[in-house]
Amino acid sequence: MSTARAKWIEALNTGDVSKITFEGVVPFGGGEVLRYRLENGLQVRLLVDRSAPVVTYFTWFGVGSRHEKLGKTGLAHLFEHLMFNETESLKAGEFDRKLEENGAESNAATWLDWTYYYESLPADRLSLAVELESDRMAHLVLREPQVASEKEVVANERRFRVDDDIEGAASELLYKTAYTVHPYHWPTIGWMEDIQNFTPEDCESFYRTYYAPNNALVVICGDIKEKDVLAKIQKAYGPIPSSEIPLENTHPEPPQLEERRVAVRKPTPTEKLYIGFHGPALGDADHVHLTVLNEILFGGRASRLYRALVIEKEFVSDLRGWVATFRDPGLYELHFTARPGKTAADIEGVLARELERAKTEPISDDELVRAKARLELSTLQSMETMSGKAEQIGFYETVLGDASVSFRRLEDYRRTTAGDVLRAARRYLVDRARTTIHVQPEEAATSVEAAE
């Protein structure tokens, strides 16, 4: 047994809550989130909620695909898989087995700005999550067989989500085309060639750099006792040393000065359009305003584009709009699936008219009321489960450093005016900052510029 491991086990039995700093309270709906920090930098957020005898345990790491380098794309995501493998004290498969034996649900996710892991457990099994998560933060084993096997799994995940999936492939191409400098250029799952070339050394280096308490946030939500939980956290995580997190050296994406268009052919029965306008960062005040505009354009069957493209013209069978929720400026994404016999040109004509209208005419009071009510409903829906609440807390803490934003956004939606929406439309619906991916059915494609 290594010395570090022995010290860690010893410390597990001598946890001292007095070493934890209380950093205040954040209002969260009708309750409050308690903020703490350990000496090694680990941040802890607690929300006591006794509405069900369960507890959810999220661990967020401040690392995502934006922290990768060219040639090593997909490492953050591959690493998420590796975290379910061996530790110095647990054989392969035992992590999941212990959780399942105790009735837990668990999973993980990686995206551009972050990675998270979660367990939802019966409330009396919380200790197990503390034990397992602290163990794999400090004692993961990264050897060739595990890395090789997980590379295959991830390659299959890529085939499933991207290579054989039209939306996945088009979305990847959209970001690849819209971003030239910023790391949002590459997909979180990584390029296939990069996935297949990772070595255990790549993984070990990544782990030692980013999987440290000072780059992590633990969110616990449920039927918990604050003092008991803190004692457990201190015992388990207190001895884990912090690491030196490298300064992030991301270049901002330069302004896009002309529209970019790419056409691809796929085995699909109908044409599709994936459009991205360079949009605001999550923390930008206009993120709220553009989100309200998106509801007016795409939210529900009374929205402008649903009415125009589905009801009146019958040009599309599916359409969606989404304002990316990224730390740095993301895309405002618009997706359209044409009906059989209809073309991208049909859709783009209607779209151009509606986008121009959004930039020239203030929205009506009725539209504003509808959009705000829909956003209030979706905010409340995201809080229906214990894991939903914990995810909201962790997401806003990790991306913006403040859990209360999730509820503050509701207030921001309520305060939004027609003038705010008009300004956001003019700022972001700019043709020169637009990227378009046009998917054509293979047999119907004519002059097609092949994607790289």
Add this chain to the structure above:
Amino acid sequence: MTTRIELEGGTLLFVEESHAIPLVEVVVSTRSGSAHDSVEKQGLFRTMLGMFRRGARDLTSHQIEDALDRLGSEISLDVNASISTMYGQVIERNLAPFIELFSTLLESPSFPEDEFGRLKREIVADLIGARDNDRALAQRAFRRGVFRDHPYSRSAAGTIPGVESLTTDDARAQYRKHFVKGNLVIGFSGDISLEAAERYARRIIRDVPDGPRLQDPVPPPSPIPGRRLVFVDKPERTQTQIVIGQLGTSPHDEDHIPLTVANAVFGGTFTSRLMREVRSKRGWSYGASSRLGIDRQRHSFAMVTFPAATDAAACIALQLELFTDLVEKGITTRELAFIKRYLARSYAFEIDTASKRLHQALDVDLLGLPADYYSGYVAHVEAVTLEQANGALKNRLTTRDFLVSIVGTASEIEAKVREAIPELGTHDVVPFDRD
């Protein structure tokens, strides 16, 4: 504990209170579904239900959608062979006007001709668009192959000719037959009192005519003999979608819970046999699972994987080997002890929201499940013996007769896939864009 109240005319009401979030869920189900569609008019039930938001009393479709948004509410539909459901959810402060609107949609749909034509064209476009979804294509081929001429073989969404043949008279007739008091079940969950729920439920059925609960027209399905392959041919597939299975069990079978337990060992968890052998050891597929379908009659047992095209044949061979081993040798004492702990302890997540508790109560009534199917679930699981679990595997599953459905590129891998299935009887290759 979900409260059950019998209303006038035979409508049942279930209420599950929770004041954690200011949201209310409203559910109205019929005790009948797409199994009542004729073979020629597949998709009728779902199309009929879809018309509820396309016009009611003097409200146009646009006015309905506008009102739903303004209230901070939404409605959605779910139709399967045995049940149809209209879900609503609303911010609590707007519950009263929402119930008025919801009731109007249910009691007075106007079936305007222009909206009916528009809806049919939307559904046809969706059916064509679904060809982009490889997983759905594999599931459809599996369902059709396992149930063949039985109503469970059909999709509630219907077929293109079926939907195109529908008329508003068909929809009105279907509506009049199914939306009668004795055939309805109502549920409320969330931020609502029992008294208010009862009052609103009475409002919902106020103008619904009296009528009987409808009988289920679905007979028990029969197993289809032999080992069969349906290959759904789609170009440029780097990956396959595979479903392998046969008939499974009915919730009324004595060995239903023992089979559920044994299936969980085989493919119901992240550390199950299938996941361990296919994903963890070989890295062949991102996921590998097995599941038992539940309906009023015996439903399906299915293994689901999605390996790379180059690994598909080997993966099928491995799955068949693992399946044979399961049926012939059963599960072990250790596996049984482990899975019983998992199923009993994870049950907390089956009942951790008011909505989940409500839907359990609705399922018991609507599917005619044993009364203690959920309330006694943990005790039933804990009582399962090794003999019962292994006996259920032998009684309900067979290594002799099964169907393999796969979506892939036939010119590249079909021959290898056939070779991977010993004693294969029939095999068909169907284009992915054939209905």
